[in-house]
Amino acid sequence: MTMKKQIKNVLMSYLVSGPSLLLIALIVVFPIIYTFFISLTNMSVYHWFDFTIIGLENYWRALFVFDSGFLSALLATVLWTAVNMVIQLVIAFILASLLNVKKLRLRKLYKTLLMFPWAMPGYVSILLWKTGVFNSEFGLLNQLMEALGQQTMRWLSTNVSAFICCTVVNLWLALPFMIMIMDGALQSIDASYYESALLAGASWLARTRYITIPSIKPIIAPAVIITVFTTFKQFDVVYLLTQQMGARTGSDFHTILTYAYENAFVTNNYGYSSAISIIIFLLMLAFSARFKLAGEETL
Template identity: 30%
Template structure:
């Protein structure tokens, strides 16, 4: 009787999450999969076209432009973002007032993307932006960050690193606090330096946390959209045109929902493949347990 009651309470508490997952994730995913084989403008009849929506993506130069931009964005954000978050977490792990710093660094994460984009548009303005003003004090003439094809993607990457820094840092900080102090005490007795303790104790024992942060960063980078939409609208000359932007354009600008769904399915498969590859190779560098 008690076990049955506990089971019912468990179902009661997980029920809203399961229902939300089915209604807002699984059903839309299945609908997009079906729609990817259709020709539909959002209003008329749906026509089955087979795999033509998928093949059309590979002949579409915008798709390849978006893919290159997305990969470039990933290269800019993932290594730098993870490294800075790890360094900050390591520094904050040994200071008083961790709770205050966690809140301080986490605040941008819970700020809306539109607000963040508008603020950084002002910071990165090529004519009167605060960043170029600061650079001018040391004799550097800053570029037009958001209107120069060479600098627009690094600018968006800079925003994204700052925006997601608090999340990664908090995860790393939690991982660091889970490492037993006895390891460091033993290393100090053996005369290990700070760098040696970081290299041979912190990094190996933090690999599960690093693995999690890397996976989440890869998934987030594939899905970048808000920053480019608010700040540059994919420009200039589609230099900040990403895969999700391509999906949005085909759906809500061109009204080719079948092609948009096909592009979304391709993106889903790419994220899935990258995630599975990361799980496949994690055994080579992730160390669980003591």
């Protein structure tokens, strides 16, 4: 290939991918840089135009002043991610195993029905849970309590019960995907392994531990990492159930994203909120680096 043609090809490449990259630069990259700039200022609703640069004060407040609430939100988010992931993996594994029991004829029907929570628009489901199940007047839970002669409750009003409710809804939303991934992974295991294990007299526990889990681990790993990310970044469940603007239920349970949102759009502490955003972004970057995200080998 001649030099001239090569240069032409390179220029062509830039030209063709230009619009997409320009869009990303304008809507994704530049706002992040601008967020970083805001995080160094005292911009708030009182200082919309006449803000001043105050250096790293916002970061200091987030990381070293415990009362500010960021550290407790971060702690709650870590706890939230851990609890959700553990329960999700255990339940998905059990259900996927049960779905793979031989001679279960209606397997396909069950699978289809269990996919519904994933297929529904997420925000619609969450709002249906909020009004249909947890609502204190006509929610199903309180109707059940009444039928059982128990005291009705405001389910989303305290931290612990809000955390539990959010976890239930999040599991409901996330389990179908995980079940499908596990199901696919289980089906990919060579049946002959089990046959020889059975011949050797291995118990169910031994088979699970030495054959099933090691075999599915590499297959489900990418999906698990994605799910850890989406759980850690969860906003919709917590926001829509308990933190809706003008309709807060009284719970203080925040994930870091709802915390950042509240500081930006409810208390209008733009500088501080931007500092939180940048800290979260750095955490995510560290996390991605740790798990070597996304097809580096295909670059």
